[in-house]
Amino acid sequence: MEDWVTIRNLKRRRPDLGTRSIARLVGVSRRTVKKALSSNQFQGYKREKKVNEFIEPFREYIKDCYLVKRQRVSVIFENLRSKGFMGSRISLYRYIWEYLSSQREGNRVFMPYETLPGEQMLYDWSEYRIAFGAELVRVYVHLLELGWSRYKVLSASVSIKQVDVFEAMEDSFIELGGVASRIQVDNARVFVDDASVSNFQWNRRFLEFLGFYGINPSRSLPGHPWSKGKVERPFSYLEDHFITNRRFYCFEDFFEQLKLFEGEWNRRVHGVKGKAPLELFEEERSKLLELPRSPRTGEYLRFVGYQEESRRVTRDCLIAYGGNRYSVPYLYAGRDVWVRASRGFKLLIFSQVGKLISVHNLRPGRGHVVIDKDHYRGYIRGQDRESFLVVSERLRERFRGYERVEDFLLGAKLQRKTNQNYNLSMIGRLFEDFSDDDCIRAMEESLRYRCFSYAFVKGFLSANAKVMVEFNSSSSLKCFSSLGGELKRDLTEYRI
Numbered sequence: 001m002e003d004w005v006t007i008r009n010l011k012r013r014r015p016d017l018g019t020r021s022i023a024r025l026v027g028v029s030r031r032t033v034k035k036a037l038s039s040n041q042f043q044g045y046k047r048e049k050k051v052n053e054f055i056e057p058f059r060e061y062i063k064d065c066y067l068v069k070r071q072r073v074s075v076i077f078e079n080l081r082s083k084g085f086m087g088s089r090i091s092l093y094r095y096i097w098e099y100l101s102s103q104r105e106g107n108r109v110f111m112p113y114e115t116l117p118g119e120q121m122l123y124d125w126s127e128y129r130i131a132f133g134a135e136l137v138r139v140y141v142h143l144l145e146l147g148w149s150r151y152k153v154l155s156a157s158v159s160i161k162q163v164d165v166f167e168a169m170e171d172s173f174i175e176l177g178g179v180a181s182r183i184q185v186d187n188a189r190v191f192v193d194d195a196s197v198s199n200f201q202w203n204r205r206f207l208e209f210l211g212f213y214g215i216n217p218s219r220s221l222p223g224h225p226w227s228k229g230k231v232e233r234p235f236s237y238l239e240d241h242f243i244t245n246r247r248f249y250c251f252e253d254f255f256e257q258l259k260l261f262e263g264e265w266n267r268r269v270h271g272v273k274g275k276a277p278l279e280l281f282e283e284e285r286s287k288l289l290e291l292p293r294s295p296r297t298g299e300y301l302r303f304v305g306y307q308e309e310s311r312r313v314t315r316d317c318l319i320a321y322g323g324n325r326y327s328v329p330y331l332y333a334g335r336d337v338w339v340r341a342s343r344g345f346k347l348l349i350f351s352q353v354g355k356l357i358s359v360h361n362l363r364p365g366r367g368h369v370v371i372d373k374d375h376y377r378g379y380i381r382g383q384d385r386e387s388f389l390v391v392s393e394r395l396r397e398r399f400r401g402y403e404r405v406e407d408f409l410l411g412a413k414l415q416r417k418t419n420q421n422y423n424l425s426m427i428g429r430l431f432e433d434f435s436d437d438d439c440i441r442a443m444e445e446s447l448r449y450r451c452f453s454y455a456f457v458k459g460f461l462s463a464n465a466k467v468m469v470e471f472n473s474s475s476s477l478k479c480f481s482s483l484g485g486e487l488k489r490d491l492t493e494y495r496i
Contacts, residue, residue: 003028007036054087055095062092066100075240118287120147121180123169125160126235128243132250139254142168143234146180149280150270152234154262156255159344162190166209166304167342173213174300178288182216192219212303214289251345309339311349317375321347323366327375328358331433331462353463377432388413388421391428398431399440408443412452426454430461438465 003026010022017025019033026033055062058080065071065079073096077089122145130139142155142165153172157164173179187195194201202217210217242261248254266278273280292301311319313332318325321339328337328349338350341362349358360370392409399405412424431439442460446452 003032003036007033011037052087052091052095054085055091058083058085062096063100066096067104070104071244072237072240075244078245115147116287117148117284118180118289120182120184121145122147122184124186124235125165125168126238127160128239130243130248130254132248132254137251139251140164141235141238141258142172143238144169144172144176145234146176146277146281146284147184149277149284150273151176151266151277151281151284152262154238154258156251156258157343157345158251159341160190161341161344162203162205163304163340164344165190169209170302170304173291176288177285178290179213179215181214181289182218183210184218184220186220191217195219209303213291304340310336311339312336318369318371319349322362324363324368324370326358326360326369327371329375329433331430331458332357335462351462388424391424395428395431399436399443402440402443404443404447407447408452411447411450415452423452423454427457430454430458434461434465441465 006026007022007028010017010025019030019037023030023033061083062076062080065076066073071079073093077085077092080087080092123143125140125142128139128141130137137158140157140160142157144153144155145151153175155168155171157168185191189203191203191206192201193203207217238261242258246257248257266281267276269276270280293299294301309321311321313319313328313335315333317327317330317333319328319337319339326347326349332351336352337357338352338354340348340350342348345362347360347362348356349360351357358372358375360372363370395409396405409424412427413420415423434442438461441464442457445460446457449456
């Protein structure tokens with residue numbers, strides 16, 4: 001470039017000099033002099049573009065992923081590596097920048113804004129069609145993000161009713177251990193009754209939910225995506241890095257992998273903050289508002305309670321829900337219970353005092369009967385009664401640490417107007433479903449009121465104790481993908 005400047009300066013100061021003289025003075029060829037004088041701009045060396053040899057076999061695949069599927073370059077690189085790509089990440093970025101970036105439509109640009117620690121959290125959900133084996137299921141992924149630390153909590157459901165949204169939010173609050181003072185949402189019907197500017201109105205139930213936790217609501221106006229971009233942009237990352245490149249066998253498998261991905265995501269360094277969200281969350285945690293707790297037990301209180309719908313349990317220990325029937329422990333036959341659907345695929349059944357007594361997978365279709373054999377364990381039939389002596393010895397062995405067990409047995413033996421063998425046999429079977437502490441409390445109450453009948457003991461336990469119901473994660477609750485098929489069993493499976 002220095003020669004080009006010198007040649008043009010010489011010609012301007014000495015117009016009489018010819019190309020031969022200028023070439024002799026500068027020490028270049030006459031051709032170089034002619035080229036410099038004929039161009040008003042310096043014509044430097046330009047390297048000819050050449051596609052990387054490792055990228056050449058994948059050019060069409062890269063073009064389709066970047067321009068049509070609009071995938072991120074990091075996702076394209078991971079997919080290329082699985083296909084045998086041997087090039088570097090930098091070579092892929094350079095190729096896309098030089099050949100493809102100008103062909104991709106640009107996005108609107110907005111000015112980012114930041115909030116103080118504990119000031120804001122954002123919530124949104126996105127719908128996906130997920131293949132669980134051979135079944136395609138609509139799944140909703142919920143995302144709650146803290147505005148300052150960018151810490152994210154993920155959840156999922158197979159329905160998007162208001163109770164599903166509230167349950168996902170509450171689970172996220174409990175996982176965070178607190179809430180921010182303000183939450184940013186969109187104009188979905190679960191939040192807003194009227195989204196118009198002139199007659200805007202929040203949903204009353206949503207306000208009650210926020211009031212329970214002391215959170216102030218704020219919304220994103222229609223056509224203003226930048227106000228909630230922090231929580232909307234991650235869904236594209238979630239789809240590219242989690243949903244696209246993984247396989248799921250059932251809803252439970254999807255949910256477990258989602259929570260694992262959440263942990264990995266929060267440990268990655270954030271491009272804007274320069275630190276991992278998990279590291280920043282440790283600083284923001286102390287700024288969050290405390291969650292309401294029970295003054296008696298210290299456990300977190302929940303707004304989404306069990307008193308949603310009531311059902312009467314039939315004498316065969318079944319309740320009706322959604323056109324199907326589901327079993328409950330025999331202790332609650334003939335009583336009223338509360339039922340609530342959770343995440344759109346589980347049915348939770350509570351006693352009148354709010355104790356969880358049964359959990360079932362919701363069965364699609366109508367006319368099905370879903371039975372858990374353990375719910376009938378302990379049910380007494382005449383031919384199964386045991387003698388007073390046998391039951392007494394078993395109770396003495398189990399409650400040998402309880403000093404008043406002999407008084408209870410004597411009271412049960414002397415109880416008038418009852419068949420002592422039948423009465424104690426029923427009590428012994430009933431005790432099998434409860435913990436030692438609850439059974440001892442029941443015996444104390446019997447001694448206090450001098451009433452040792454099975455009906456009295458059963459009434460006390462049903463109102464004050466917790467049924468020992470166990471749910472095996474490997475049972476039919478585990479996989480959602482099997483719900484669509486017909487279940488055939490041998491009739492002996494239903495023997496009590």
